[in-house]
Amino acid sequence: MLYRSVALYNLLDKEFGWLSVIKEVFVFIYVVAALCFTVRYRIRFRSAGIYYLKIISYIYSKSKCMATKKKILAIIGSTRARSSNLFLVTEMIKASADIFDISVYDSISKLPHFNPDLDTTSPPQEVAAFRKQIMEADGIFICTPEYVFSLPGSLKNAIEWCVSTTVFSKKPAGLITASASGEKAHEELQLIMQTVETVFTADTTWLIQGIKGKFNAEGILVHQETQSQMHAFIKAFNTLMER
Numbered sequence: 001m002l003y004r005s006v007a008l009y010n011l012l013d014k015e016f017g018w019l020s021v022i023k024e025v026f027v028f029i030y031v032v033a034a035l036c037f038t039v040r041y042r043i044r045f046r047s048a049g050i051y052y053l054k055i056i057s058y059i060y061s062k063s064k065c066m067a068t069k070k071k072i073l074a075i076i077g078s079t080r081a082r083s084s085n086l087f088l089v090t091e092m093i094k095a096s097a098d099i100f101d102i103s104v105y106d107s108i109s110k111l112p113h114f115n116p117d118l119d120t121t122s123p124p125q126e127v128a129a130f131r132k133q134i135m136e137a138d139g140i141f142i143c144t145p146e147y148v149f150s151l152p153g154s155l156k157n158a159i160e161w162c163v164s165t166t167v168f169s170k171k172p173a174g175l176i177t178a179s180a181s182g183e184k185a186h187e188e189l190q191l192i193m194q195t196v197e198t199v200f201t202a203d204t205t206w207l208i209q210g211i212k213g214k215f216n217a218e219g220i221l222v223h224q225e226t227q228s229q230m231h232a233f234i235k236a237f238n239t240l241m242e243r
């Protein structure tokens with residue numbers, strides 16, 4: 001009965017996570033049913049009470065852990081509509097849906113060119129909005145191709161707008177370079193993100209070479225090794241966030 005109850009609870013949590021009242025009602029019904037069971041079979045109340053408390057605390061701890069999905073902001077270095085980097089992030093959104101709430105920052109091409117003269121206490125509106133999204137995220141992903149042995153200009157521009165701030169400081173970061181080759185950009189990305197004080201480990205950096213060939217015409221990740229690497233990356237990033 002206990003396992004069925006917890007399974008049903010988890011199902012409700014998954015399907016109706018936003019409707020927390022259902023969870024509370026479910027716990028209430030469970031407690032009442034358990035009390036009736038005790039009375040019916042004359043189980044001693046003291047030991048039964050401890051048993052119920054354990055069940056309820058387990059259910060609540062499960063609920064807390066499932067309800068607090070980590071908010072990730074994914075910044076994509078390519079502005080192409082059919083970007084492989086965007087396809088990859090889309091796959092990651094699907095693969096990590098139970099632990100991460102990943103949103104894609106989609107306005108990188110709307111940021112003005114970085115100009116220190118505009119980097120004042122009231123910066124351009126798009127810049128302020130970008131910084132706010134980073135601040136509000138629990139962690140960030142940067143997923144980018146390499147352009148002429150470096151980071152794409154639009155991504156570098158976006159990061160430059162944050163250098164005078166602390167928005168990236170202590171922020172857990174997943175750094176992905178997905179490109180034809182990408183080695184130089186991957187090195188640069190790590191150097192830059194270390195400079196703006198994000199936190200990352202070797203396991204939360206990932207260089208994917210020959211990225212276009214990993215997807216089919218519909219933009220689905222079909223390369224099995226990359227799929228396994230993606231799952232390992234998600235796991236490593238979750239571990240980093242829980243440190």
Ligand SMILES: Cc1cc2nc3c(=O)[nH]c(=O)nc-3n(C[C@H](O)[C@H](O)[C@H](O)COP(=O)(O)O)c2cc1C
Nearest residue numbers: 078080083084085145146147148149179180181182
């Ligand atoms: C202007 C330009 C420069 C590029 N330079 C490089 C490069 O230096 N190294 C590399 O690995 N790929 C380079 N590429 C190829 C990209 O890695 C490849 O097109 C990648 O799929 C782009 O990512 P996306 O699919 O997310 O847009 C370049 C592509 C363009 C358009």
